[in-house]
Amino acid sequence: MDTAVVWFRRDLRLHDNETLVRALADADEVVPLYVFDPDEYADSRYVEEPKTGPYRARFVRESVADLRANLRARGGDLLVRHGDPREVVPAVASEYDADAAYAQTMPATEELTVENGTKAALAEDGVPLERFWTHTLYHVNDLPTPVDDIADTYTPWRKEVENGAEVRETFETPPSVPTPEFDPGDLPSLDDLGIEGRDVDDRAAIDFRGGESAGRERLQAYVWEADRLRRYKETRNGLLGPDFSSKLSAWLSQGCLSPRYVSEEVDRYEAERVANDSTYWLVFELLWRDFFQFQFIKHGGDFFGEQGIRGSAAGKEWRRDGAAFERWAAGETGVPFVDANMRELNETGYMSNRGRQNVASFLADVLGIDWRRGAAYFESRLTDYDVCSNWGNWAYQAGVGNDSRDNYFNVLSQAERYDSNAEYVTHWLPELDGLPPEFAHRPWRMDEGTQAEYGVQLGLDYPAPMLDVEEWYRMH
Ligand SMILES: Cc1cc2nc3c(=O)[nH]c(=O)nc-3n(C[C@H](O)[C@H](O)[C@H](O)COP(=O)(O)OP(=O)(O)OC[C@H]3O[C@@H](n4cnc5c(N)ncnc54)[C@H](O)[C@@H]3O)c2cc1C
Structure with a gap:
């Protein structure tokens, strides 16, 4: 064939990119395309935040810029457009008289809807959309059990895969990428995407530069x-x-x-x-x-329901307490280990796995608030947001996902175990600096005299706890 459009999605790389390799093998020239979809930057359904917040928006822009630079280094370029892929991809295919379009396929509902809509729109012009599964370690077609029947619990699934499947070899980075002449277009700014920029705090674990x-x-x-x-x-x-x-x-x-x-x-x-x-x-x-x-x-949109994939069997009742949610989100609960983690997320776009488990448990188990608001808040804030990892882990933690046990994290004992000298909480809550670890993790244990001695007044320098969390853990 003469020309194929290669629609890059969450595969912003040249190494091990089967979609690109197949398109280059099948066509004389390719039109590499990235589409900034305004819907990904629109307001969330669950929280007053854009679905993609400033940290990830910046990371995506940097990743697209790097992809373009790497394509240019191989004699090609990247066409960048801003709009609904269901309109943009067919329009580009028609503009360059493409014989086919090639793209990565993704498993989650919104991504699949866009993908299927794009495929249908292309088909109206007689252009097929060739799709490739390229973002997991094991290929979906290599699973020993068909994906619709896989186990819902991790360990049996992992053992079966480790024993019964092989990881495929990576594809080489193409040495050259022949493209027709085109006006590549500018990357939209965060302003164009409707996102207010925000600098990453210097205390961040690392510099997450996209690409x-x-x-x-x-x-x-x-x-x-x-x-x-x-x-x-x-x-x-x-x-x-x-x-x-x-x-x-x-x-x-x-x-x-x-x-x-x-x-x-x-x-x-x-x-x-x-x-x-x-x-x-x-x-x-x-x-x-x-x-x-x-x-x-396997479970599709069920992951987004308040009872998750467990449906009525989960039997969870979630509270809708806006003020409590806001305190959790802002890192103002008065429970330092929760607040330190939320402030790290808010200031940098990253939080450790240990932190994520704890703050999710605090919101869903202790506060009993609809876990989907937490998941949506993470969606907006995380640089590394991934639909399946995020909503899957949240559902798991909230007891409506791939774990039927109701096991919460005791954030106080977790804090003492993983942050025994309170270095982490004081890194993100400098107002607690100088407190001995016991008080840095449980400041409510300080009487007025002790507060005066350490110069930390609860309710003024740092919030008084929003609930008696020690009592909550004693009762549950
Ligand atoms: C409530 C909650 C929400 C989460 N949301 C996301 C998310 O949106 N995106 C995301 O990539 N991860 C998510 N995770 C998983 C995990 O916390 C992060 O992948 C990890 O903290 C990223 O840091 P790392 O790359 O240094 O991880 P490492 O410990 O170095 O792990 C290596 C890689 O393994 C994968 N990984 C590790 N743990 C998990 C896990 N529990 N689930 C899925 N993949 C995992 C990640 O790709 C990670 O980069 C979430 C976990 C929880 C509990």
């Missing part, structure tokens, strides 16, 4: 230069600093990094340096990521 180049640099730095993979399993529950965990999530979410490439680097590290529980554990975590992607194919 395949930065993603590969981060992988190189974490695995090879800092040599941290050998200790990943012991450090992954950390809270402070760049290297307690891989920090690859944002690049994986936008497809700047392919999970298969990460796994090949782990294999290489195991061959050249060391193979141990830690090196395996990074892949184990990538399998959690896969698990939620496949669960979304």
